[in-house]
Amino acid sequence: MAWIEHDHASPEALAEALADELHARCRDAIDTRGRALLALAGGRTPLPAYRAFAAKRLDWSCVVMFPTDERCVPHDHPACNVTELRHAFDGARGEIIESLTTEDGDCARSEMHARRRLAVYPELFDAVVLGMGLDAHTASLFPGAPQLREAMDLDNALPATRVDPHPLPPEAPFPRISLTLSHLLHSRRLILAITGEGKREVLRKARASTRVSSFPVAALGQGETDVHVHWSP
Numbered sequence: 140m141a142w143i144e145h146d147h148a149s150p151e152a153l154a155e156a157l158a159d160e161l162h163a164r165c166r167d168a169i170d171t172r173g174r175a176l177l178a179l180a181g182g183r184t185p186l187p188a189y190r191a192f193a194a195k196r197l198d199w200s201c202v203v204m205f206p207t208d209e210r211c212v213p214h215d216h217p218a219c220n221v222t223e224l225r226h227a228f229d230g231a232r233g234e235i236i237e238s239l240t241t242e243d244g245d246c247a248r249s250e251m252h253a254r255r256r257l258a259v260y261p262e263l264f265d266a267v268v269l270g271m272g273l274d275a276h277t278a279s280l281f282p283g284a285p286q287l288r289e290a291m292d293l294d295n296a297l298p299a300t301r302v303d304p305h306p307l308p309p310e311a312p313f314p315r316i317s318l319t320l321s322h323l324l325h326s327r328r329l330i331l332a333i334t335g336e337g338k339r340e341v342l343r344k345a346r347a348s349t350r351v352s353s354f355p356v357a358a359l360g361q362g363e364t365d366v367h368v369h370w371s372p
């Protein structure tokens with residue numbers, strides 16, 4: 140499918156555009172299907188967009204969100220993705236933020252928990268927001284992870300899986316639970332939000348490469364949904 144580029148003048152402009160887009164997607168989903176289902180990346184890049192989105196008027200009780208991936212850490216750990224996501228939505232009221240991990244962050248229990256919770260929502264995501272690392276990982280589909288092949292197999296019907304980044308990133312040395320590629324692509328709208336020239340160059344290389352195991356982000360183009368790339372300096 141096509142990669143559609145949206146360049147913004149600043150991170151603030153990117154955040155506003157992304158917040159508007161999520162708002163419009165949710166309003167439409169609630170009007171037509173009674174509920175909006177989102178999958179949202181962790182990391183620093185999209186947080187301002189989530190805060191701007193959370194400040195908008197919406198029937199938040201009809202919105203369900205999942206993280207695209209989470210570190211296997213207890214929920215009171217400073218590196219916990221779902222806790223950070225919940226803080227970003229402090230301004231909203233009544234939304235449901237599901238977690239891919241159990242409260243204690245145990246990886247084996249979390250993998251089962253994630254699969255059970257995702258099974259409750261079999262419909263397409265109304266939007267999936269992804270980020271990307273400078274190593275071309277997206278969600279927690281890390282190049283070099285032993286589970287990468289299975290996690291990126293489009294015939295894999297499991298919605299979520301454990302991933303052990305190899306090597307472990309020093310800034311967040313934890314195993315993860317990630318949505319699988321097939322489940323990330325199970326969406327009406329795919330959005331990749333990145334900032335900086337470095338990430339733009341990594342994405343350019345990834346799209347030009349045929350080695351998706353080295354550039355997992357490139358696999359987003361394997362689905363039937365266009366990939367909307369929101370970039371700012």
Ligand SMILES: O=C1O[C@H](COP(=O)(O)O)[C@@H](O)[C@H](O)[C@H]1O
Pocket residue numbers: 180181182183184185207208269270271272277278279
């Ligand atoms: O490790 C991760 O990093 C990426 C990018 O994070 P950022 O802080 O550079 O925006 C993130 O999208 C992903 O969910 C997370 O696992």
